[in-house]
Amino acid sequence: MKDVFHDISPHTLQADCESCFGLCCVALPFAASADFAADKDAGQPCPNLQSDFRCGIHNHLRPQGFKGCTVFDCFGAGQKVSQFTYKGRDWRKKPEAAKQMFDVFLVMRQLHELLWYLNEAQTLQAARQIHDKLRAARDKTEAFTRLDPDSLLELNTATHRAEINALLLQTSELVRDEALRQYKPSRRRKNYGRGADLIGAKLKGADLRGVNLRGAYLIAADLRDADLRGADLIGADFRDTDLRGANLSESLFLTQFQINAASGDSSTKLPTSLTRPAHWSTSTS
Structure with a gap:
């Protein structure tokens, strides 16, 4: 597949809806509220999702009562699952794989969120003493994103998040200590x-x-x-x-x-x- 999916820069960790099969519009549930105008179960396509996987009211989401859609961000997980994990085969053409694809999307979003934090942590000079650990954690997380669907669903994401969180806490302490010295x-x-x-x-x-x-x-x-x-x-x-x-x-x-x-x-x-x-x-x- 394209080398872009081995790139874990901030740009590739941002949503590219044009390259996604509308996964967030199907995989995620929502309830009628100030953020959504109707109820929708997980795995059920949003009524506004068109045949080309685009939103029929994209330019009017807030006036139409779908403010929550304008808030959500998948950290680039949607296009990664659509174009890399499933190699461009969408859930409508492969309905037998639809549920698995939606579940994989939820795992991938967690991994991409962690990559976002790890990318940022590696740019912080105050945390340079743990940059090697952060880089190793990033490489491990990125390798997870390249697993096949079955392997992704077998991942213990809770354990991995806990490991990453320990590093991010250490990063935070180093950076905030320096900030306090600088800002006084x-x-x-x-x-x-x-x-x-x-x-x-x-x-x-x-x-x-x-x-x-x-x-x-x-x-x-x-x-x-x-x-x-x-x-x-x-x-x-x-x-x-x-x-x-x-x-x-x-x-x-x-x-x-x-x-x-x-x-x-x-x-x-x-x-x-x-x-x-x-x-x-x-x-x-």
């Missing part, structure tokens, strides 16, 4: 810690440099003009978080999925690996 934040600055409940929190202009916000609940929080450089944001919930004017340019382990779920504007500073969502305001806060 105020002693009055609060360190919220992992899994913090910050739903609806008023944090406008907050100094959050080097803070551990792993898995934090930031749903509908006000982070306008907040400084999150060096903050660990892995797994943080950014649904409807107001990021207008916030500085996330050097935040740790931020993903497109998180950014898509938030609201921001042209003054929000993002890492170069991420794309400003189309639904964000073009005005400044």
Whole structure:
């Protein structure tokens, strides 16, 4: 297959819907809510999925009540499964393999998410003392993505995630320690810690440099003009978080999925690996 599928650069870890068989539109379930206009079971094609695997309301997803679709990101797993794992044979032409393909997609997305974090970790100079370990972990994870469908489904992804998480935690500590030395934040600055409940929190202009916000609940929080450089944001919930004017340019382990779920504007500073969502305001806060 194409060499692109052995490339694990940030570009190839971004969704390419044109090369996918609409896997997220079938494999994933959703329930009628503020994010989806109807119910759909896992394995059932979305009613908006067309015969060419494109979305019939792609340009009107939010007005039509499918905001959740504009948030989701597969980290490039969709095209990898479609074009590499199944060599361009889609689930409609091979209905007997459909369920397996959907299950493989869910495994591949986990692996690609880990590759996203490992790629970033290897670029961080503060973590250079463990770059060899990070590189080995990345190579091992990338090798998993090239397995055949049966082998992928036999993977113990929970164990592998735990191994990678230990390295990412070490990376986070090294980077945040350096960030604190560099930024010298105020002693009055609060360190919220992992899994913090910050739903609806008023944090406008907050100094959050080097803070551990792993898995934090930031749903509908006000982070306008907040400084999150060096903050660990892995797994943080950014649904409807107001990021207008916030500085996330050097935040740790931020993903497109998180950014898509938030609201921001042209003054929000993002890492170069991420794309400003189309639904964000073009005005400044």
